Amino acid sequence: MSLPAVAPNDITSLRSRIDAIDAEITRLVAERRAYSHAVQASRLHRGGPRTELARERGIIERYAASLGPTGIALANLLLTDCRGTLPHSPAIARGVRA
Numbered sequence: 001m002s003l004p005a006v007a008p009n010d011i012t013s014l015r016s017r018i019d020a021i022d023a024e025i026t027r028l029v030a031e032r033r034a035y036s037h038a039v040q041a042s043r044l045h046r047g048g049p050r051t052e053l054a055r056e057r058g059i060i061e062r063y064a065a066s067l068g069p070t071g072i073a074l075a076n077l078l079l080t081d082c083r084g085t086l087p088h089s090p091a092i093a094r095g096v097r098a
């Protein structure tokens with residue numbers, strides 16, 4: 001991974017790049033959650049189960065291949081976040097947060 005030209009001792013510039021990356025990551029996590037909820041809602045609508053463990057295993061394997069053990073932890077966190085209560089679910093209506 002090569003970095004754009006930033007003086008190595010320019011901590012302010014380096015941190016501002018980190019902050020921009022974090023903002024992008026959190027935006028992508030929210031976008032991923034929305035797509036994940038759409039897939040889960042579609043599956044439920046067709047009478048299927050809400051989760052699909054074979055698909056989750058494939059995702060975890062991809063993260064592991066890219067990032068090693070940290071990737072496994074990250075994939076599990078993402079899947080937990082994306083599996084949360086669907087916006088239209090009765091649990092939400094009762095005020096329960098997954």
Ligand SMILES: O=C(O)C(=O)C[C@]1(C(=O)O)C=C[C@@H](O)C=C1
Nearest residue numbers: 036039040051052053055056082
């Ligand atoms: O890809 C799917 O089938 C999804 O429902 C999305 C997703 C995910 O967030 O990646 C969420 C729940 C499933 O158990 C598997 C994967």
